[in-house]
Amino acid sequence: MEVKQRYGNSPATYEGYGSRLGVDKGAILDWGDYYFLHVRPPHLLSPHKWPHLPPDLRETTTEYSEEVRRLCERLMAVMAVGLGVEEGRLQEAFGGGEGAGVCVRVNYYPRCPQPDLTLGLSSHSDPGGMTVLLVDDRVKGLQVRHTGAWVTVDPVPGAFIVNVGDQIQVVTNALYRSVEHRVVVNAAEERLSIATFYNPRSDLPVAPLPELVSPERPPLYSPMTFDDYRLYIRRNGPRGKSQVVTNALYRSVEHRVVVNAAEERLSIATFYNPRSDLPVAPLPELVSPERPPLYSPMTFDDYRLYIRRNGPRGKSQVDRLAAAAATIPNSTTTTQ
Ligand SMILES: O=C(O)CCC(=O)C(=O)O
Numbered sequence: 430m431e432v433k434q435r436y437g438n439s440p441a442t443y444e445g446y447g448s449r450l451g452v453d454k455g456a457i458l459d460w461g462d463y464y465f466l467h468v469r470p471p472h473l474l475s476p477h478k479w480p481h482l483p484p485d486l487r488e489t490t491t492e493y494s495e496e497v498r499r500l501c502e503r504l505m506a507v508m509a510v511g512l513g514v515e516e517g518r519l520q521e522a523f524g525g526g527e528g529a530g531v532c533v534r535v536n537y538y539p540r541c542p543q544p545d546l547t548l549g550l551s552s553h554s555d556p557g558g559m560t561v562l563l564v565d566d567r568v569k570g571l572q573v574r575h576t577g578a579w580v581t582v583d584p585v586p587g588a589f590i591v592n593v594g595d596q597i598q599v600v601t602n603a604l605y606r607s608v609e610h611r612v613v614v615n616a617a618e619e620r621l622s623i624a625t626f627y628n629p630r631s632d633l634p635v636a637p638l639p640e641l642v643s644p645e646r647p648p649l650y651s652p653m654t655f656d657d658y659r660l661y662i663r664r665n666g667p668r669g670k671s672q673v674v675t676n677a678l679y680r681s682v683e684h685r686v687v688v689n690a691a692e693e694r695l696s697i698a699t700f701y702n703p704r705s706d707l708p709v710a711p712l713p714e715l716v717s718p719e720r721p722p723l724y725s726p727m728t729f730d731d732y733r734l735y736i737r738r739n740g741p742r743g744k745s746q747v748d749r750l751a752a753a754a755a756t757i758p759n760s761t762t763t764t765q
Contacts (some may be wrong), residue, residue: 556658
């Protein structure tokens with residue numbers, strides 16, 4: 430643990446050793462550790478975050494990630510042709526081959542005594558371009574959301590899994606969509622995976638390709654650099670909500686905490702919750718034909734579990750239910 434802490438990451442770059450087990454953060458718990466490194470472009474590398482052991486780690490990681498980078502470039506070309514645009518267009522929109530970013534994350538998911546209560550990695554789509562996953566072919570864990578349901582991916586020995594990320598969704602004007610995924614853990618086996626992220630040049634505004642925009646298909650996204658997008662994702666953090674009993678007459682407040690370089694800060698939050706096994710639903714007095722119930726009864730235990738399993742960026746149950754009642758706009762989200 431002491432060695433791990435020496436390489437501990439910081440929110441500036443997330444490079445080095447990190448844990449999602451929540452011991453330090455006290456937030457939503459993910460049952461996994463990881464080691465994260467920038468490999469490209471060279472000026473983003475932090476040599477002090479590269480462990481000295483095993484001795485061939487640097488060489489192997491560099492060689493592996495270079496091969497994966499070449500694979501990503503070929504995949505980008507094939508996708509461009511599939512979209513009917515010139516072969517190099519997606520790559521150009523990413524700032525060309527030289528500017529593209531490559532990062533590697535090794536994920537370790539220990540055995541978990543109560544796997545139903547947590548996730549190895551909460552649901553998310555990758556913010557970058559595409560992700561090449563090398564997963565343990567003996568132990569399943571990765572799930573992708575397909576038509577609303579979680580589908581477990583069957584690893585194929587010797588094959589990579591490639592996830593489309595948000596930046597490809599942006600440049601293709603959502604003709605390719607990023608995949609929402611998560612990782613479940615199990616009581617019997619630990620699991621390892623290596624994710625290689627291929628990203629656009631980080632200071633270049635990324636926007637839909639003009640060839641994929643038309644009056645019938647206007648641009649769905651404004652230009653944004655990957656640096657800004659990543660910061661947005663990091664700063665907007667966890668979600669969830671609790672505006673059920675008042676039928677959304679009181680709304681839960683979305684909030685976040687910023688930190689600063691000069692001072693540390695402490696706070697104590699005391700949470701006051703309903704009895705956890707009691708179904709909670711809108712009060713009948715606050716329901717009427719004009720204001721039908723926005724939420725179905727659900728216990729706090731089930732709701733909390735739902736939030737944990739769907740993770741920081743997963744859609745909360747209340748959002749899903751309130752979305753069905755389009756009469757009340759502007760719902761917000763929180764979590765605890
Ligand atoms: O462990 C896995 O199978 C997936 C890892 C992943 O999605 C990630 O690191 O972003």
